[in-house]
Amino acid sequence: MTVFVLVSGPFTGGWIWRETAQRLRESGAEVHPLTLTGLGERHHPAEPATDLEKHIEDVVQLIDHLDVPELVMVAHDYAIHPVLAAADRRPKQIGRIVHLDAGLPQDGDPALALVPDQEVRERLLRPDGPAEHDWSIPVPRPDEWQRWGSTAGLSEEALARLSRDAAPHPSGTLVQPLRLTGALAGLPSTGIFCTVPGESGTDSPGGMTIATVEALVRTGLPQFRTFADPAVTFFELATGHWPMLSAPAELTAVLLQAAAGEGHRITASHDEQPLYLKPFVLDVPERPHERTGAVDLFLPDADGPRPAVVFVHGGPVPAEVRPTPRDWPLYTGHARYAASSGVVGVTVDHGLHALTDYARAAEDIATTVELVRADPRVDADRIALWFFSAGGLLAADWLAAPPPWLRCVAASYPVLAPLPGWSPVDARFRPVTAVRAAGELPIVLSRAGLELAEIAATVADFLAAAEDVGARIETVDVPSGRHGFDAADHTDDSRHAVAEAHRAVLAHLQA
Secondary structure (H helix, E strand, O other), X not given: OOEEEEEOOOOOOHXXXXXXXXXXXXXXXXXXEEOOOOOHHHOOOOOOOOOHHHXXXXXXXXXXXXXXXXXXXXXXXXXXXXXXHHHHHOHHHXXXXXXXXXXXXXXXXXXXXXXXXXXHHHHHOOOOOOOHHHHEEOOOOHHHHHHOOOOOOOOHHHHHHHHHHOOOEEOXXXXXXXXXXXXXXXXXXXXXXXXXXXXXXXXXXXOOOHHHHHHHHHOOOHHHHXXXXXXXXXXXXXXXXXXXXXXXXXXXXXXXXHHOOOOEOOOOOOOOOOHHHOOOOOOOOOOOEEEEOOEEEEOOOOOOOEEEEEEEOOOOOOOOOOOOHHHOHHHHHHHHHHHHOOOEEEEEOOOOOOHHHHHHHHHHHHHHHHHHHHOOOEEEEEEEEEEEHHHHHHHHHHHHOOOOOEEEEEEEOOOOOOOOOOOOOOOOOOXXXXXXXXXXXXEEEEEEOOOOHHHHHHHHHHHHHHHHHOOOEEEEEEOOOOOOHHHHOOOHHHHHHHHHHHHHHHHHHHO
C-alpha cells in the first residue's frame, strides 16, 4: 500500500487536501494530510517563536509515528522547506519527495526568498528586522491570493474558502534558513508544475514547464544537472497554483503516477558540450584584449577614441563556474566581432549568481560602464549596452532613465519580465514596464523563433508596451533559432541575424 503524507503551503492546512485525500484513499492508498503548527485547525498554538524548526518537528513527528518505509512526501509551495529538512533527518523512511508547484531550495535558503508577494518580502527583510506585530502574515483577501500564486481554475467559492479557512502564517518560518546535510542525495523526487499563469497584469507566478527545465539542463550549468537524474520525474497540470482545489481528480492521478515512479524524465548526454562552451556562430579571428578586474576590453585596429559595446551576460551563473562568462566563446565572439567592426567590445563578469542578485549585478554593470567610459581609447559619448537571456532584466535601469551617451540598447533572446517562479527578483527589474520611459533610445531586439513560451511572452508584452509609447524598436528575427541561437544553432539564419544585429547597433553608435 502506498502511503502519502500531504503537507500544504502557507496559510492553509490539512483541510485543503480533503477531496484529493478522499480520491487517493479510494484508489487504495493510505493518506495522512498534515497541518503545520499555527495553521488551519492548529492556528491556536501559533506564537512569535513559531519558526521553520517547529514545522520540521511537525513533519518528523508524523514520519516517526507512521514508522513505515517508502513514504511519499507531497509538499506544496512553502511546505517543501520543512519536508526536505525532515526527510533529510529520516531519509531511510522516505521513498519519494513530490515538489507540488514548489521550489528546489538548497542548504541555507530561507523560504522568504521564494515568497511571491514582494510587499511581504520587503517588510520581513527590513534592515532593522520585522516589527513586533510582523510575527504573522495576515490571511490574503479573496482578491489578494493571486499575489501568492496563480488562481487559475479556482471558482469564487474556492477563493472564498481559502480566505475563510486559512490562518495567518507565522513569519518566523519564512526567515529561518533551511539546513540540509546531503542525506537526500539520490532520493527519488518528482516535480509537478502547475502551468497556467494568473490573469494578465496580476504578476502572479505560475506557468513553469518541463520545456523550461529541459532548456536549463541543456545549458550544462552545474545547478541544473540534478534535473537529468534518472530518479527525477516531472509532470504538468494545466491549472493554477492550488490544484487540490481546482483540479483534484487530475492531481490525484498524477500523484499516483508519481508514486509509481512514472513521469517525464529529462536526459542529458554527458558527451555533449555544454551550451556555454559551444563556439560562437561566426568565425571571428582573435583580437588583442586587455583585462582589468572583472572587465575585458577587445580593441579595434583604429586610432583615437572609439565607440564601445558592453556585452552583459545572462544567468544566474553560480560563482564557482569556470570559465566565467566573460571567457565564454559566445561573449568573446561577440566582443571580437565588434572590435573587427571598429568599436571596443567589452565583456564583464557581474554578480548575478542567484535570483536575489539582480541589484548587485546592476551595480557591477554601472561600475563597468564608468570604467569603460573613463578609458581614453573609448568615446565616452558613444556607448551601447547589449543584454543576453536573463541578463535582459538588467536593461530596466537604462531604459527607465537613458543617459545621453547611451546610443543604443540591444537584447538577444532576452527575458524582459521576471519569469514564473522568479518571485525573488525585485520589481525594479522589469524592462516591460521601463520601456515606457525609454523615449528616443534605439532598441535592437533579436528574437528566437523557437523561444521558450514563458520567455516569448515577456518579449511580446515588451513589444506591446513599446508600441503603446512609440519606442524605437528594431527587431531581428531567427525563425528557426532556439534560445542561445548564437551558440546553439550554427546555421545561416543565426549567422545572418547576428551580423544584422551588430550592423544595427554599429549604425546607432555612428549616428
